[in-house]
Amino acid sequence: MTAAQDTHATPEGQDAYPVTDRNVPARYRDRATYDRESVHAILDAAYLCHLGFIRDGAPVVLPTLYGRVGERLYVHGSTGSRPMRAAGMADPGLKVCLTVTHMDGLVLARSAFNHSINFRSVVVQGVAHTVTDRDEKRMALDALVEHVVAGRSKDSRPANAKELAATAVLRLDLTDVSAKIRDDDADDDPEDLDLPHWAGVVPVTHGYTAPVPAADLAPGIELPDYLKAL
Template identity: 70%
Template sequence: MPETAPPSATAAYRPTARTVPTRARERAAYDHELVHAILDEAYICHLGFVRDGAPVVLPTLYGRVGERLYVHGSTGSRPLRMAGGTDSGGTEAPGLAVCLTVTHVDGLVLARSAFHHSINYRSVVVHGIARQVTDAEERRAALDAIVDHVVPGRSYDSRPANDRELAATAVIRLDLDEVSAKVRTGGPNDDPEDAGLPHWAGVVPLARGYGAPVPADDLDPAIDLPDYLSVL
């Protein structure tokens, strides 16, 4: 599987016209470690592109391997077909221009004024050209990464895709090149003249939680709960 160079501990993505926000620029960040942490903690991304002149946004699973993101879908999926691939001579197709986003909501920010209500969040936006993965080894590794992104270790504890399933599955990759993170923390930013208003103000924290795993109805009772699920 092709490798991408690991970033140094102090590496940062280069800001571009598309990754520098027009508002609240102080919340933007380009640190590799922060971007990777936000991506690795989420489950769903939103993949945006233009189809027939109209914008389209698809929610989907993804996985990260180094400086690449992978998304999978049906080989009949139009956006995945639009991403093209590599011809017999090794030349890459033009690919599909996309914008991929991931967002965590960490808290509800309640201000004294309606105007200053907000949320605390962490988000990543990736711009780039998505291309279909045609190399068999890279496709299998990408699919394992997507499974392990949901539950680490799960790809080793499930049947790998067979040839028929692989033939029906397309994978696209998006390099982490034009990337930015944006983070809001803290309490409400009320105007000084509103400080004395008789309205509650503050933050309602939000946290992700897991319920107890529920076994399938036909699961053999002799099969114990895997360790990677017991620690969720």
């Protein structure tokens, strides 16, 4: 346990991540949660994250896919990509900040200042390590595919030796974690309530349209059930 963790209790008990000096937001602390189930739900509902790290003294943030396996996140990339090279050269690993955000609604207030969005987000800070164990690497790559489309990992050819050699995987433990959620109406000042402007929430939804088969797909290959379920 770090010194920062020693200075904060964990109000939600064993089912929550530790509250530390690093993961307490500076604003709207009431929107923060460290509940493990809530964090997992936000992570499992998405597959695109933004991975931030320092390279040559400057911050870099890259969008990338991720997968969750228990209390670990995995990201992958070419062995020549910047974060993968940096993690391989860093000892004991690469300090990173990984974020995931869902935008759930546009919050339109009567005043421009009070406009906002409804959202769910997770911030994970820590040290990412290169996965060197071959079995863990294969498992992580399967988890990444499965995280994007459940059922797909068993319905595609697994990576061969050449592809495994060209692919690097980073592991980030869910230790220093926080979630932040806004799910509320417009919050106007009392003196603005009588203004003749519409106020409320415009919900934002995400979905899929009908899959488009590859132009060279062999005849007779039907759309799998796991894609129909999307």
